[in-house]
Amino acid sequence: MTATRSIGFIGLGTMGGPMAANLVRAGHRVTGYDLAAPAREQAAAQGVMIAVSAAEAVGDADVVLTMLPTGRHVLDSYGELTEAASGALFIDCSTIAVGDARVAADLARVAGHRAVDAPVSGGVAGAEAASLTFMVGADDTDFAEAEPVLAAMGRRVVHCGASGAGQAAKICNNMILGVSMIAVSEAFVLGESLGLSHQVLYDVASTASGQCWALTGNCPVPGPVPTSPANRDYAAGFAAALMAKDLGLAADAAAASAVPAELGRRASELFAAFAQDGAGGLDFSAIITTLRKDTA
Ligand code: NAD
Numbered sequence: 001m002t003a004t005r006s007i008g009f010i011g012l013g014t015m016g017g018p019m020a021a022n023l024v025r026a027g028h029r030v031t032g033y034d035l036a037a038p039a040r041e042q043a044a045a046q047g048v049m050i051a052v053s054a055a056e057a058v059g060d061a062d063v064v065l066t067m068l069p070t071g072r073h074v075l076d077s078y079g080e081l082t083e084a085a086s087g088a089l090f091i092d093c094s095t096i097a098v099g100d101a102r103v104a105a106d107l108a109r110v111a112g113h114r115a116v117d118a119p120v121s122g123g124v125a126g127a128e129a130a131s132l133t134f135m136v137g138a139d140d141t142d143f144a145e146a147e148p149v150l151a152a153m154g155r156r157v158v159h160c161g162a163s164g165a166g167q168a169a170k171i172c173n174n175m176i177l178g179v180s181m182i183a184v185s186e187a188f189v190l191g192e193s194l195g196l197s198h199q200v201l202y203d204v205a206s207t208a209s210g211q212c213w214a215l216t217g218n219c220p221v222p223g224p225v226p227t228s229p230a231n232r233d234y235a236a237g238f239a240a241a242l243m244a245k246d247l248g249l250a251a252d253a254a255a256a257s258a259v260p261a262e263l264g265r266r267a268s269e270l271f272a273a274f275a276q277d278g279a280g281g282l283d284f285s286a287i288i289t290t291l292r293k294d295t296a
Helices: 016-025 037-045 054-058 071-080 098-110 123-129 140-151 165-193 198-205 240-256 262-279 284-295
Strands: 006-010 029-033 063-066 089-092 114-117 132-137 154-161
Touching: 006 016, 006 054, 016 029, 016 037, 016 063, 016 123, 029 037, 029 054, 054 071, 063 071, 071 089, 071 098, 089 098, 089 140, 098 114, 098 165, 098 240, 114 140, 114 165, 123 132, 132 140, 132 165, 140 154, 154 165, 165 198, 165 240, 165 262, 165 284, 240 262, 240 284, 262 284
Parallel strands: 006 029, 006 063, 063 089, 089 114, 132 154
Antiparallel strands: 114 132
C-alpha cells in the first residue's frame, strides 16, 4: 500500500490533466493549478482540488509535480514556488533540455527542496491509462521516494542516473525514433518507385534486420499495421510538433557536447520544417508525405 502524499500539480494540460487524475485515483491528495480555465475545470471534474495560484497549490504539498510545455516554463515556475514546505520533493515530468533540468534541480535545492527530472514516454493514451514510462534523473534516495508516486501514473519507472539523466535518456530515445521514422519512410518511398507493394516490403522488413518500432508499431503507410495513424489520415498519435521539439533538444545537446549526430541533426531540420509548414498537429509518421514530394 502506497503512502498517501499531498501533491501540488502545476500544468493540468493534455498530459498533466490525466496524470493528476491518476494520482487522485491512487488515493493521493492532489491540489492543482493551470493558467487555462478549461484545464482547471477538467481536472476538477476528476477530483483534483483547484488552487487559485501555483503558490497556493504547493503550499501544503510534500511533493510538487510540474508538467509544463518548455524549460522556460519550468525554470520560471521553480523560481516562484517558494511556498512549498522545506524538503518537498520536486518532480518535473516536462520534456526540457538536460541543461535546464540541471538548473531547475539546483534552483529547487538552493530553496531547500529536493529535485527529480522524470520525463515521460507513452503520450496521451499512456497518461490516461497510467501506462507511461518515466525516465528518472535523481540520486538514490530521491528516486526511492519518487518511484511510488510515479508508479501511480505509469507502468515503468527507470532510474537513468543523476539530475538531467532522465531528460538525456528521453531525447536520445526520441532521436532514435525520429531518425528511424525517416529511414522507414524513405524505404517505403523507394520501394514504391521500384514497384514493391507496401505489404511486401512490410512483410520482409518487419521480420528481417530492418525491423523497428517505427515500422511495426507506427507504420507510416496505411495497410500493414491497422492501428497506425497512417490509417486515419495521420491523426496523432505523437504529434510532429512534439517530435520536432524533442529532436531540437537532442540537436542542441549534441552541439553542446560536440557530438556530430549528423542524422539526428538532419532529422531535426526535416521535422522542424514539416511542423512549421502547418503539419505540426499530424502524427509524426506523416513526414513520409514530404519525403515523397521531395523525390517526385
Ligand atoms: P499542454 O500544452 O497540453 O499542457 C501544458 C499546460 O501547462 C497547459 O494547460 C498550460 O496552460 C499550462 N501552463 C503553462 N504555463 C503554466 C504556468 N506557469 N502555471 C500553470 N500552468 C501553466 O502540453 P502537454 O502535451 O501536456 O505537454 C506537457 C509536457 O509533456 C511537454 O514538455 C511535452 O513535450 C511533454 N510530453 C508531451 C507528450 C504528448 O503526447 N502530449 C508526450 C510526452 C511528453
